[in-house]
Amino acid sequence: MLRTIFKPLFRNKKFISAFSVFILIVLMGIVGPILYPKDPTAYAGPMESPPSKDFPLGTDTYGHDLLAQLLNGIRTSLYIGFLSAVISMIIGLLIGSISAVRGGVVDDLLMSFTNIVLTIPQILLAILIATYLKVRSAEVVAILLGILGWPWFARAVRAQLLSLINREYVYLSRLAGYTDIQIAFEDLLPGIATYALMSFILFINGGIMGEAGLSLIGLGPTKGVSLGLILQWAVLMEAVRRGMWWWFIPPGVIIVALTSSLLIVTTTMDEIFNPRLRER
Amino acid sequence: MRDHALNPFIKYLGRRFLFLLITYFIALTIVFILPRAIPGNPLASLLGRISQQAQVNPEYIRSVEKTLMEEFGLGKPVIVQYFEFIGKALKGDLGTSISAYPKKVLDLVIPVIPWTLALLIPSILIAWIVGNTLGAFAGYRRGSLVDKIALNTSLVIGQIPYYWLGMLLIFALTVKLKIFPGQGGYTQGTIPNFSLNFILDVLSHYILPSLSIIISSLGGWAIGTRMLVVNELDSDYVSFSEHLGVKSNTIFGYVFRNSLLPQVTGLALSLGSSLGGALITEIIFNYPGTGYLLFRALSTLDYPLIQGIFVILIASIYLANFFVDFVYAVIDPRVRLGQGES
Numbered sequence: 152m153l154r155t156i157f158k159p160l161f162r163n164k165k166f167i168s169a170f171s172v173f174i175l176i177v178l179m180g181i182v183g184p185i186l187y188p189k190d191p192t193a194y195a196g197p198m199e200s201p202p203s204k205d206f207p208l209g210t211d212t213y214g215h216d217l218l219a220q221l222l223n224g225i226r227t228s229l230y231i232g233f234l235s236a237v238i239s240m241i242i243g244l245l246i247g248s249i250s251a252v253r254g255g256v257v258d259d260l261l262m263s264f265t266n267i268v269l270t271i272p273q274i275l276l277a278i279l280i281a282t283y284l285k286v287r288s289a290e291v292v293a294i295l296l297g298i299l300g301w302p303w304f305a306r307a308v309r310a311q312l313l314s315l316i317n318r319e320y321v322y323l324s325r326l327a328g329y330t331d332i333q334i335a336f337e338d339l340l341p342g343i344a345t346y347a348l349m350s351f352i353l354f355i356n357g358g359i360m361g362e363a364g365l366s367l368i369g370l371g372p373t374k375g376v377s378l379g380l381i382l383q384w385a386v387l388m389e390a391v392r393r394g395m396w397w398w399f400i401p402p403g404v405i406i407v408a409l410t411s412s413l414l415i416v417t418t419t420m421d422e423i424f425n426p427r428l429r430e431r
Numbered sequence: 432m433r434d435h436a437l438n439p440f441i442k443y444l445g446r447r448f449l450f451l452l453i454t455y456f457i458a459l460t461i462v463f464i465l466p467r468a469i470p471g472n473p474l475a476s477l478l479g480r481i482s483q484q485a486q487v488n489p490e491y492i493r494s495v496e497k498t499l500m501e502e503f504g505l506g507k508p509v510i511v512q513y514f515e516f517i518g519k520a521l522k523g524d525l526g527t528s529i530s531a532y533p534k535k536v537l538d539l540v541i542p543v544i545p546w547t548l549a550l551l552i553p554s555i556l557i558a559w560i561v562g563n564t565l566g567a568f569a570g571y572r573r574g575s576l577v578d579k580i581a582l583n584t585s586l587v588i589g590q591i592p593y594y595w596l597g598m599l600l601i602f603a604l605t606v607k608l609k610i611f612p613g614q615g616g617y618t619q620g621t622i623p624n625f626s627l628n629f630i631l632d633v634l635s636h637y638i639l640p641s642l643s644i645i646i647s648s649l650g651g652w653a654i655g656t657r658m659l660v661v662n663e664l665d666s667d668y669v670s671f672s673e674h675l676g677v678k679s680n681t682i683f684g685y686v687f688r689n690s691l692l693p694q695v696t697g698l699a700l701s702l703g704s705s706l707g708g709a710l711i712t713e714i715i716f717n718y719p720g721t722g723y724l725l726f727r728a729l730s731t732l733d734y735p736l737i738q739g740i741f742v743i744l745i746a747s748i749y750l751a752n753f754f755v756d757f758v759y760a761v762i763d764p765r766v767r768l769g770q771g772e773s
Contacts, residue, residue: 267457269700270454270752271461272703272704272706273707275703275707275745278729278741279465279738282729283465284469363592364592364594367594367714368711369726370729382595382598385598391601392601392606394602394606394607400599403595403599407591407592410590411587415586
């Protein structure tokens with residue numbers, strides 16, 4: 152099963168290059184801090200110095216080593232992106248599949264709720280909640296982004312399941328006396344596995360972007376380093392207007408590289424697995 | 432006959448309007464519940480913070496404290512507080528700011544809203560029009576080199592966050608090339624008026640933040656329309672027209688028109704999400720809109736002001752959504768006749 156999924160993927164050049172970029176950044180976040188074991192929050196050397204041999208990405212206003220900040224920041228941002236994706240995924244799958252399998256009033260209620268959460272702008276709600284939380288760990292930020300991100304996915308899951316639910320094999324299962332849960336897990340969910348995987352990747356994107364946005368206005372994690380927090384300090388210290396490109400360009404490049412490589416991974420997956428697109 | 436055709440349209444609008452009211456009511460409820468539900472009671476700590484400063488100006492602090500107590504109705508039963516809060520909000524009273532005491536929240540938010548709307552709406556519309564046109568052309572020539580280049584650049588550019596693009600624009604065009612001013616809505620020290628000089632000054636400050644919104648949302652529209660056009664090209668009417676020898680440009684016109692419809696709904700949804708981006712863009716550019724006000728409110732922990740901005744922005748987004756729904760119903764007969772509802 153896995154072989155049939157991954158074989159065509161790894162024959163696709165676009166997929167391979169995007170996937171390599173993603174893995175490279177993940178390695179920077181996981182192995183980077185070990186290979187470059189500098190404390191990102193300690194005074195490292197002369198303040199606001201441009202990149203040099205001692206400081207490959209220069210330093211900030213507090214003399215923090217910006218390469219150490221970047222490597223640790225990637226780690227935190229990936230962690231937040233991943234955790235928020237897991238949370239959104241679980242909520243979306245639950246609400247979408249209960250809605251589809253149960254139907255009727257349950258469906259109506261859940262979908263109205265979903266539509267309401269969908270139309271309240273995520274970032275505004277996140278800002279509002281985050282202001283009331285004095286201490287915000289990476290996990291809290293991830294949970295916050297996770298519980299706001301699921302509505303579009305829940306709707307898509309419901310729509311896809313509804314198209315599966317009238318197939319013959321599902322009727323057979325019902326005749327055989329399967330429970331709703333058995334039908335959901337054994338008959339329906341495998342049918343949307345690749346779609347769910349692609350959505351998961353998009354959720355990671357959303358989490359990384361969301362963290363950066365929240366952090367930038369001072370509502371990110373209250374401790375540690377993340378890509379968004381590096382950008383926040385760059386904004387607070389006027390790094391852009393004072394021309395300190397080494398401070399704000401690298402974290403932004405990483406965010407764009409991460410999210411666009413993941414997006415290309417999903418679009419190539421779509422091209423390969425979606426028969427309507429594949430024919431061309 | 433006419434009335435009969437009009438009915439579903441009104442019914443549709445009525446339902447959209449009801450949904451708008453319900454969601455707005457829920458937004459108000461969230462604003463009410465949050466400060467009371469989150470452990471650590473931020474209101475109490477706010478009162479504590481204020482009374483700590485009481486030595487400086489006891490008179491003033493006492494009056495702030497009194498307003499706060501009254502406004503949040505602390506001490507009364509929660510359900511009474513809730514109805515008082517909703518009642519006030521419906522009358523347009525969103526409380527008193529703490530950082531700009533004794534100014535009303537509404538009086539602080541209303542003057543900055545035009546700046547945000549003036550930044551957001553034209554930028555989104557330009558991005559929508561340009562993005563959709565580009566996407567349609569790419570889709571129509573799918574598989575060509577132009578299409579591949581357009582698609583891949585759109586994918587990457589679409590992933591650039593508004594605010595970071597803003598930083599890059601400031602760095603390139605303000606710091607390095609010194610072409611455009613990189614902050615504020617107009618040159619500091621000038622008094623807003625309707626002279627030509629002032630308008631030109633406002634425009635020169637407008638270009639960079641607007642560009643950052645246009646460029647970062649353009650790619651998303653292009654990709655969406657491209658996909659819709661590619662799907663549309665499969666339709667029977669397209670192959671039929673081709674067999675009939677209808678001109679390529681005419682077919683493209685049909686396809687473009689039909690592909691655009693779903694994008695109109697997308698426009699409504701994007702108003703909400705773009706607003707978040709615009710708020711942060713304003714902060715980067717020190718642009719005198721709601722984002723900048725929000726930033727000041729956040730840094731002073733002015734809870735009533737933060738809540739007020741939230742409530743008013745939600746209201747304006749819903750109104751914009753309603754307006755787009757209306758336009759959609761006018762241009763799509765299926766909705767107008769009550770058949771396009773899912």
